[in-house]
Amino acid sequence: MLHVLDHPLITHKLTQMRKKETKTKDFRQNLDEIGGLMAYEITRDLPTKEVRIETPVCGCVTKELEKDIVLVPILRAGLGMVNGICNLIPTVKVAHIGMYRDEETLQPHPYFEKYPKDMDRSIVMVVDPMLATGGSAAAAIDMVKKQGACDIRLICLVGAPEGVKVIEELHPDVDIYLAALDDHLNEKGYIVPGLGDAGDRIFGTK
Numbered sequence: 119m120l121h122v123l124d125h126p127l128i129t130h131k132l133t134q135m136r137k138k139e140t141k142t143k144d145f146r147q148n149l150d151e152i153g154g155l156m157a158y159e160i161t162r163d164l165p166t167k168e169v170r171i172e173t174p175v176c177g178c179v180t181k182e183l184e185k186d187i188v189l190v191p192i193l194r195a196g197l198g199m200v201n202g203i204c205n206l207i208p209t210v211k212v213a214h215i216g217m218y219r220d221e222e223t224l225q226p227h228p229y230f231e232k233y234p235k236d237m238d239r240s241i242v243m244v245v246d247p248m249l250a251t252g253g254s255a256a257a258a259i260d261m262v263k264k265q266g267a268c269d270i271r272l273i274c275l276v277g278a279p280e281g282v283k284v285i286e287e288l289h290p291d292v293d294i295y296l297a298a299l300d301d302h303l304n305e306k307g308y309i310v311p312g313l314g315d316a317g318d319r320i321f322g323t324k
Contacts (some may be wrong), residue, residue, distance in 0.1 A: 119293050119294070119297075120282055120286070120293075120294045120296070120324045121160075121294065121296070122154075122296050122297075122299050123156055123159050123160075123277065123296065123297055124127070125155060127151075128155050128156065128297050128300070129322045130246075131151055131155075131183055131296075131311075132148075132150050132152060132275065132276070132297050134148050134208030134310065135148045135149065135313050135319075136158075136312075136313045137151075138314070140319075142302055142319065142320070142321070142322040144196060144253055145319045145320060146187070146280065146320055147282075149198045149199060149202070149247065149320065150163065150198075150199075150201050151202060151235060152199075152202065152297060153198075153200070153201070153202025153203045153245075154202035154203060154205055154321065155202075155203075156203075156273060156295060156297060157203040157207060157273075158159055158206060159203070159295075160243070160271060160273060160295050161206075163183040164183055164184075164185070164241065165183075165185060166181040166182060166183060166184055166186075167181065167182065167183075167184040167296075168180070168181055169181065169182050170182065175275075176302055178264070180214070185232055185239065185241050185269070185316070186209075186211060186239070186240040186241070187207055187209070187211070187212070187240060187241045187242075188205070188212070188213055188234055188237060188238065188240045188242045188243070188267075189203055189210050189211070189213070189240070189243050189245060190212075190214070190215055190235075190242060190244045190245065190248070190258065190262055191212070191214065191215070191245050191316050192215050192245070192246040192255070192258050193214060193215065193217065193230065193247060194215055194216075194317050194320075194321065195247050195248065195316040195320060196215075196246045196247070197320075198247060198317075198320040199245045200212060200245070201249070201266065201271070202235055203243070203245070211234040211240070212228065212234075212246075213231075213232060213233040213234060213237075213262075214227065214232045214263055215231050215244075215258050215259050215262075216228065216229045216231065217229065217254050217257065217258065219251075219253070219254060224295070225253055226253045226254040226257045228257060228261065231261055232274050233262075233265050235322045237262065237265040237266045237267045238267065238268060239271045241271070242256050242258060242269060242270045242271070242274075243270075243273055243279040244262065244270065244272050244273065244276055244302070245249075245269070245272075245273045245274070246258070246272075246273075247274060247275040247276065247316035247320075248274060248275065248277075248286070248306065248309060248316050249272070249274040249276070249277035249278065249281040249282065249294070249296065250277075250278055250280070250281050250303055250309050251280060251281055251284065251303065251306055251307055252280065252281035252284030252285050252288075253284070254255045254283060255274070255281065255285055256284055256288045256289065259272065259285070259288075260291055268291075268311050270289075270291070270292045270314075271292065271293050271294075271295060272285060272289075272292055272293070272294045272295065273295045274294070274295070274296050274297075275296070275297050275313075275316070276296065276297065276298050276299075276300055276301075276312060276313060277294070277296040277298070277299050277309070278299075278300055278301075278302060278303045278309045279299065279301075279302065280302070282294060284322045300312055
């Protein structure tokens with residue numbers, strides 16, 4: 119299911135990121151902050167369990183998270199969303215999937231993967247700023263499913279209808295969370311209006 123997070127702070131910060139004059143430092147900082155805001159919205163329905171604890175005053179029964187959370191950034195642009203989410207959920211475990219997109223065929227090619235234990239008992243969040251053709255995200259979801267993951271959420275900053283359709287068709291069991299759903303893809307596979315190449319803008323490589 120698709121969820122577009124219509125939050126004024128997210129929208130405002132995304133607008134700053136879209137501007138072509140925004141420098142690397144400000145782009146990166148806004149992405150960090152949006153990552154945290156999105157994580158807050160996305161985790162509203164996380165399962166909890168009752169625990170008995172002792173406060174300085176007395177004992178009581180309260181709740182804590184029931185499952186571990188594993189963050190899976192798709193390298194390299196996905197790394198830009200990690201800090202913001204980790205700041206909100208410091209106990210999160212971080213896996214890594216390395217993947218690049220062929221500029222001619224637009225097909226994804228994985229080159230690295232590393233996971234923590236117990237993927238099958240964790241809530242897995244695959245993160246990548248851009249959901250364009252959907253190829254990289256679909257391949258990453260395939261990879262985490264092979265590790266036993268079954269509770270999977272895809273978190274992207276900006277998505278195109280074409281990419282959303284691919285994920286919904288290939289992985290109907292995965293919820294998609296976007297800060298914005300844009301209009302379409304151009305002939306080069308870039309999201310329109312989008313924000314350009316997220317990886318280059320995060321790391322200052324263009």
